[in-house]
Amino acid sequence: xxxxxxxxxxxxxxxxxxxxxxxxxxxxxxxxxxxxxxxxxxxxxxxxxxxxxxxxxxxxxxxxxxxxxxxxxxxxxxxxxxxxxxxxxxxxx
Numbered sequence: 001x002x003x004x005x006x007x008x009x010x011x012x013x014x015x016x017x018x019x020x021x022x023x024x025x026x027x028x029x030x031x032x033x034x035x036x037x038x039x040x041x042x043x044x045x046x047x048x049x050x051x052x053x054x055x056x057x058x059x060x061x062x063x064x065x066x067x068x069x070x071x072x073x074x075x076x077x078x079x080x081x082x083x084x085x086x087x088x089x090x091x092x093x
Contacts, residue, residue: 027057031088037064037081045079053081060092 028040039055039062046061047054048071053064069083 025058027055027062029062029088031085034066034085035082037085037088038079040078042077042079045074053079055079057090060090063087063089063091065089 025041027042030036030038032038037053042055042057042062044056045053046056047063048069050069051065051067053069055062064081064085065087066083066085069081071079072082073080
């Protein structure tokens with residue numbers, strides 16, 4: 001069944017020119033310099049502190065480490081983080 005879903009998703013991406021991040025439910029991440037981090041399509045906040053942010057995404061987590069973090073915007077599927085970003089990791093489940 002999973003292979004069938006994957007084939008349909010691939011077909012939608014190719015035939016209808018739909019963005020793959022939307023069809024595959026993948027996170028879209030934008031980093032501006034080392035001070036702004038913006039993510040769309042996350043599935044929830046796991047950890048937030050002055051120096052770490054960890055978000056649940058499809059097939060794992062995204063972990064951001066740094067200093068002086070401030071959540072500038074937090075919506076159900078979007079987060080904007082400001083601070084000094086040192087490291088971004090994708091952690092598979």
